[in-house]
Amino acid sequence: MRQVARDKDNARIPRDPAPSRWRYRYQRLMLTPGFRKLLRIGAPLALIAGIAGAWFGQEANRMAVQATWIELRDEFQSRPEFMVSAMDIIGADGDLSGQIRDVLPLNFPVTSFDLELEDMRELVAALNAVESARLRVRPGGILEVAVVQREPVAVWRTAQGLKLIDAGGHFVSPLQARADRPDLPLIAGMGADAALDEALRLYAVAEPLTEKLRGLVRLGDRRWDVVLEGGQKILLPSDNPVRALERVMALDSAQDMLDRDIALVDMRNAARPTIRLNPPAAAAFRRTSGKLQ
Amino acid sequence: MRELYESQRAMRNMRKVAMQRGVIAILDVGTSKIACLILRFDGPERFRENDGVGSMAGQSAFRVIGAATTRSRGVRFGEIDAMAETERAIRTALQAAQKMAQVRVDHVIASFSGARPRSYGLDGAIDVTGAQVEEGDIGRVLAACDVPDYGAGRHVLHAQPVNFALDHRSGLADPRGQIGNKLTCDMHLLTVEEMAVQNLIHAVKRCDLEIAGLASSAYASGISSLVEDEQELGAACIDLGGGATGLSIFMKKHMIYADSVRLGGDHVTGDISMGLQVSMSVAERIKTFYGGLVATGMDDREQIEIGGDTGDWEHDRRQASRAELIGIMRPRVEEILEEVRARLDAAGFEHLPSQQIVLTGGGSQIPGLDALASRILGQQVRLGRPLRVQGLPQAATGASFASAVGLALFAANPQDEWWDFEIPAERYPARSFKRAVKWFKDNW
Numbered sequence: 001m002r003q004v005a006r007d008k009d010n011a012r013i014p015r016d017p018a019p020s021r022w023r024y025r026y027q028r029l030m031l032t033p034g035f036r037k038l039l040r041i042g043a044p045l046a047l048i049a050g051i052a053g054a055w056f057g058q059e060a061n062r063m064a065v066q067a068t069w070i071e072l073r074d075e076f077q078s079r080p081e082f083m084v085s086a087m088d089i090i091g092a093d094g095d096l097s098g099q100i101r102d103v104l105p106l107n108f109p110v111t112s113f114d115l116e117l118e119d120m121r122e123l124v125a126a127l128n129a130v131e132s133a134r135l136r137v138r139p140g141g142i143l144e145v146a147v148v149q150r151e152p153v154a155v156w157r158t159a160q161g162l163k164l165i166d167a168g169g170h171f172v173s174p175l176q177a178r179a180d181r182p183d184l185p186l187i188a189g190m191g192a193d194a195a196l197d198e199a200l201r202l203y204a205v206a207e208p209l210t211e212k213l214r215g216l217v218r219l220g221d222r223r224w225d226v227v228l229e230g231g232q233k234i235l236l237p238s239d240n241p242v243r244a245l246e247r248v249m250a251l252d253s254a255q256d257m258l259d260r261d262i263a264l265v266d267m268r269n270a271a272r273p274t275i276r277l278n279p280p281a282a283a284a285f286r287r288t289s290g291k292l293q
Numbered sequence: 294m295r296e297l298y299e300s301q302r303a304m305r306n307m308r309k310v311a312m313q314r315g316v317i318a319i320l321d322v323g324t325s326k327i328a329c330l331i332l333r334f335d336g337p338e339r340f341r342e343n344d345g346v347g348s349m350a351g352q353s354a355f356r357v358i359g360a361a362t363t364r365s366r367g368v369r370f371g372e373i374d375a376m377a378e379t380e381r382a383i384r385t386a387l388q389a390a391q392k393m394a395q396v397r398v399d400h401v402i403a404s405f406s407g408a409r410p411r412s413y414g415l416d417g418a419i420d421v422t423g424a425q426v427e428e429g430d431i432g433r434v435l436a437a438c439d440v441p442d443y444g445a446g447r448h449v450l451h452a453q454p455v456n457f458a459l460d461h462r463s464g465l466a467d468p469r470g471q472i473g474n475k476l477t478c479d480m481h482l483l484t485v486e487e488m489a490v491q492n493l494i495h496a497v498k499r500c501d502l503e504i505a506g507l508a509s510s511a512y513a514s515g516i517s518s519l520v521e522d523e524q525e526l527g528a529a530c531i532d533l534g535g536g537a538t539g540l541s542i543f544m545k546k547h548m549i550y551a552d553s554v555r556l557g558g559d560h561v562t563g564d565i566s567m568g569l570q571v572s573m574s575v576a577e578r579i580k581t582f583y584g585g586l587v588a589t590g591m592d593d594r595e596q597i598e599i600g601g602d603t604g605d606w607e608h609d610r611r612q613a614s615r616a617e618l619i620g621i622m623r624p625r626v627e628e629i630l631e632e633v634r635a636r637l638d639a640a641g642f643e644h645l646p647s648q649q650i651v652l653t654g655g656g657s658q659i660p661g662l663d664a665l666a667s668r669i670l671g672q673q674v675r676l677g678r679p680l681r682v683q684g685l686p687q688a689a690t691g692a693s694f695a696s697a698v699g700l701a702l703f704a705a706n707p708q709d710e711w712w713d714f715e716i717p718a719e720r721y722p723a724r725s726f727k728r729a730v731k732w733f734k735d736n737w
Contacts, residue, residue, distance in 0.1 A: 017363065018381035019388050027388055028501065031397035 077113040083141050085109040090146040095173075096129050100145060103127065112137050129172050154196060155181055157188040157215070167200075169193035189218030198241065199224065205245045208253065223268070232258065235266045244270065301449075301712040307505035308704070311400035316358075317704055318390065318398040318502070320383065321510060321697040322405045322493060324368045324536025324559060325655065328689070328697040329386035331359030331394040332704060355705050357684035359394025361386045370555045371407025371510070371537040373492040380496045387500060401497055402506040402704045404513050404696055406537040408489030410450070412550045412640070413441050415480040426459065426468045426476055432714040434478045443484045450490070450509055451483040452711035455547035464545070480711065481549050483509060506704065511539025511551045513699030518653040518677035518692075519543055527645035530677065531633055531670075532695060533656025535559045538629055539696075540636060542645070547708070550640040554632045558656040561625045568621040569599055569613055585619045586626055586661035592616040626659065630669040637670070651677035655693030 019027065029035055055061055076082075085108050089097045103123045106115075117135045124133040124145060134146040152164035152172045162175040164184070175181060185203045192199065199216050202224060206213055209228065217225040223238035226245065236244050244267040251257045257265070261281035266274040277285060311317040312334055319330040332355040363385040367378030391397060417438035421430055435454060443449075457465040459473035468476060494504055515530035524543045532539040536557045542550040561584075566576035583597050592615040601609040642648060650670050652662060657676050667674040679698035681690060689697070 016381065018385040021384075024384045024388055025501065027391065028397050031391055031395065033397075 077111045080141075082112045083109045084112050084115060084137055084143050085141045087143045087145060088138070090144065092130075092145075092147045092149055096127070096147070096149055099127055099129070100124055100147070104145075106143070109141070112141075115143065128170070131166075152181070152184060153200065155184045155186045156193055157186060165193050165196065167196065169196045186215035187218065188215060189221075191221030192216070192218040194221075195224075201242050202226065202236070202245055205242055205249060208249060209258070212258070228258065232262065233264050235264065235268050237268045237270060240270075247273070301710065304504060304506050305713065307400055307503050308402070308707070311505045314400070316394075316396055316398050316400075317505060318387065318401040319697055319700045319704060320386070320401050320403040320497070321513075321694075321700060322368060322371075322373070322379070322383070322403060322496075323365055323510070323534055323696070324371055324406070324557060325365055325534070326362050326693070327365045327368075327382050327386045328362045328694060329360070329383075329390040330357050330685070330689070330697055330701055331390050331396065331398055332356065332701055333358045333394075333396075334705070355683070355701065357682060357686075357689075357701065358396065359390035359392075360686050360689045361389030361393060362689070363389070365535070369407075369536055370557075371405050371534065371539075371553065372486075372489045373405075373496055376492060376496055380499050383496060384500050387502070399501075399503055400505040401502045402508065402700055403493055403497060403504060404508045404510040404700050405489065405493055406510040406532065406534050406539045406553060406696070407555065408485035408553075409555075410483055410485050410509055410511070410539075410551050410553050411443065411447070412552065413443065413482040413484070414549075415439060415441070415452075415482050416477060417480070418475060418477040421459075421474055421476050424472060426471050426473065428469060428714070430476055431457075431469065431478075434476045435480065435711050435714055438478065438480050440482070443482075446487045447484040448487040448490045449482060450485045450507060451512065451548070451551075451708075452480060453547060453708050454478050454480050454711070455545070455549055481547065483512075483548075483551050485509070506707070508700055508703050509539065509541070509551055509553075510534070510696035510700075511541040511553060512548050513697075513703055514539065514653050514679075514695035515541040515543050515548060515699065516702050517679035517699030518651050518695045519649075521546075523647070523649050523651065526647035526649070528647060528649035528651060529637060529642055530651045530653060531657075532654035533557060533629070533652060533662075534654045534696075535656075538633060538654070538656070540633055542637075542640060542642060544645060550642075552636045552640070554629060554636060556625075556629045556632060560629075561622050561656075561659075564621050564625050565618065569611075569618075571599055571601065575600065579618065580622070580659075583615050583618055584622055584659050585615065586623050586659055586665045588616045588619040588623075592619060622659070623665070626656075626662065626665060627669065629656075630666055634669055647673070649673045649675070651675055653677040653679070653692045653695040655691075657692045 056065075087101070087104070087106065087108070089100055092100060104120055115137065117137075121133050121135045124130055124135070124147060129150050131148045131150045133148075136144050138144045150166040150170060150172045153167050154165055155175055155178060156163045156165050162178060164172040164175050164181065166172050178186060185199065187193075187196070187199050195218060202216060203213075206226060212229045214227045214229060217227055219225055224236045224241055226234040226236065228234070234245065234248055248257070248265055248267060257275075261278045262275050263278045264276040266276070308317070315334045317332050317334070319332060321328040334355045363382055365379075366382045367373060367375030373379045387398075415438040417434050417436070419430065419434045419437050434457075456463065456479040457468040458477040459465055459468050459471055460475055462473075465471070490507065493507075497504055511530070511532055514532040515524075518530050519528050524546045527542070527544040529540055529542045534557045536555070536559050538554040538557050540552050540554070541548050562573060562576045562580055565571070565580055566573050569576065569579070571579070579597060579599070583595075585592070595615040596612040597615060597618065599611040599613055601611065603609060648671055650666070650673060652666055652674065653676070656662075663674055663676055676692065677695070678690070678692050679695040680702065682698055682701055685698065
């Protein structure tokens with residue numbers, strides 16, 4: 001009979017080749033593929049994360065890292081390759097250039113990392129006189145601002161004063177006096193800017209009258225009046241005003257109608273063009289026609 | 294019967310899980326050594342695609358990736374005697390095998406040689422319900438077998454259908470799809486002592502492993518040591534182990550009888566130890582180095598240093614001639630073989646058409662055993678070594694690993710057992726309910 005109750009002193013059999021229960025379990029655990037992977041990848045990661053966490057836990061270390069980072073970043077960004085030293089404005093006249101320089105207050109030299117080109121482009125494009133803008137940093141450290149300027153095509157007289165507007169009816173700039181831009185047609189009245197292309201066509205038709213023509217007045221946002229020298233007016237219909245004006249121009253060239261003492265030519269009813277004479281002319285007309293009768 | 298079905302089916306499910314995982318351990322708990330093999334299943338023909346030979350008896354489906362042996366402790370007569378010691382020995386073997394395989398195993402198929410196996414021949418007969426024999430009929434005919442009263446405290450280890458007969462045609466391997474009226478089946482039932490099985494399961498569970506199958510080591514050695522035609526024509530495999538000698542009789546590729554003699558190589562060692570007045574370990578060494586069974590004139594002159602470490606010069610310089618050693622060993626081996634003979638006679642082995650006897654196991658390595666065995670057991674005796682399987686280390690190819698290798702083959706291609714077929718529907722309560730409904734319909 002072998003000894004069943006173990007002697008405490010000889011509890012361990014000296015040359016027992018058997019692994020203990022825990023050693024056996026440990027070996028099995030180490031042979032488990034998932035656990036091995038965890039040890040191989042997870043443990044180093046956890047160690048690194050732990051060390052990093054402990055180090056960053058210190059306020060001073062965080063500050064130092066931040067300071068170093070900022071210093072390195074500034075040093076890199078202020079390298080001469082990235083510096084912008086001048087602004088070149090293309091496609092703008094002197095007045096607009098001044099405005100652009102006002103809205104883009106840059107203290108050159110500045111690093112290109114600090115330039116928010118899209119924001120700056122929007123600022124420039126928001127200027128009234130600018131139709132579109134394109135910004136880029138040209139090699140050589142030059143900020144190129146290429147703008148397409150709005151071309152004023154007409155002068156619009158409103159209650160607030162004279163305005164220059166472009167072909168789309170957009171406001172370009174205010175105008176001090178009509179005499180500053182005598183080359184541009186003058187329009188007036190509410191909604192005149194919206195019907196600008198019609199006004200320009202009418203101007204083209206009224207080419208022979210250029211020296212007599214004072215301007216076009218939009219009435220009721222519906223139809224045009226052509227105002228001539230001396231208060232003479234041509235009232236055009238809302239439908240097909242160009243054709244009506246052409247008829248007037250034909251009458252004028254055939255019979256010099258507008259040189260006569262006429263206050264108003266009313267073309268609103270195409271079937272019955274009407275003229276109004278000035279009072280002396282009307283009296284003379286009445287007299288002569290009475291004599292005839 | 295129900296709980297038998299359930300426990301064995303649970304093991305089968307474990308085996309399936311292990312197959313899916315691809316790694317399974319083989320544990321042969323013997324009296325003198327515990328062998329552990331770790332098998333990796335990679336599907337058939339993985340390693341020898343361009344080899345024209347094809348699969349070798351199906352065992353090319355797996356590969357041995359770990360093997361370890363340790364001296365067994367706490368096992369007597371093939372049964373666990375001291376649980377804690379056996380558990381440690383199992384742990385040792387498993388750890389070494391896992392270390393070699395570099396893989397963790399969770400499922401183990403175990404075998405043991407002792408536990409007093411007893412064989413029963415069962416038969417059952419049913420009338421086939423349909424025109425052809427269906428899968429369900431097989432389950433029914435198996436369920437119709439009369440289970441003998443094998444006694445309380447015993448456990449069914451194997452229950453294998455070995456023969457089917459349809460009307461007057463016998464010897465059918467697979468009656469499914471055949472036309473007939475009366476289906477008969479013969480079944481071989483092997484029971485062992487319940488406690489031995491429980492102890493083994495407990496010891497394995499304590500090593501954090503799941504049992505995926507149990508087999509008798511006599512059966513396992515038969516699978517690995519008998520060649521195919523021996524299994525077909527009829528042969529007995531005698532596994533001379535350390536504490537028990539297992540014998541299994543095969544016929545038509547089925548085991549039809551298994552038994553175990555509670556005598557083995559350890560008894561030979563004990564005799565040497567007593568006869569020469571040496572310790573068991575010295576006796577074991579003398580047996581393996583100088584052992585034999587047939588004495589010649591030369592053996593009288595060959596002196597063996599017996600040795601000793603008592604300090605007494607006369608005692609420590611003792612010598613014995615090899616003839617003396619043979620004189621001690623031979624009667625014990627004769628006794629074992631005669632006991633085997635008696636079991637074979639009881640089983641009716643002489644009625645088999647072929648009476649091939651294959652000796653395997655560690656005890657079969659005694660020189661001169663084949664000559665002695667042919668005088669006791671009959672003329673057709675040969676020494677058997679287990680089949681070669683892929684990846685098995687050279688050290689584990691000897692006869693003493695017959696049951697471990699057989700168990701590996703068993704793990705790869707298990708024999709159909711009773712519990713692999715569906716339980717017939719009559720056993721379910723739903724059927725009786727249906728019958729009640731039918732009775733109501735008929736009578737109301």
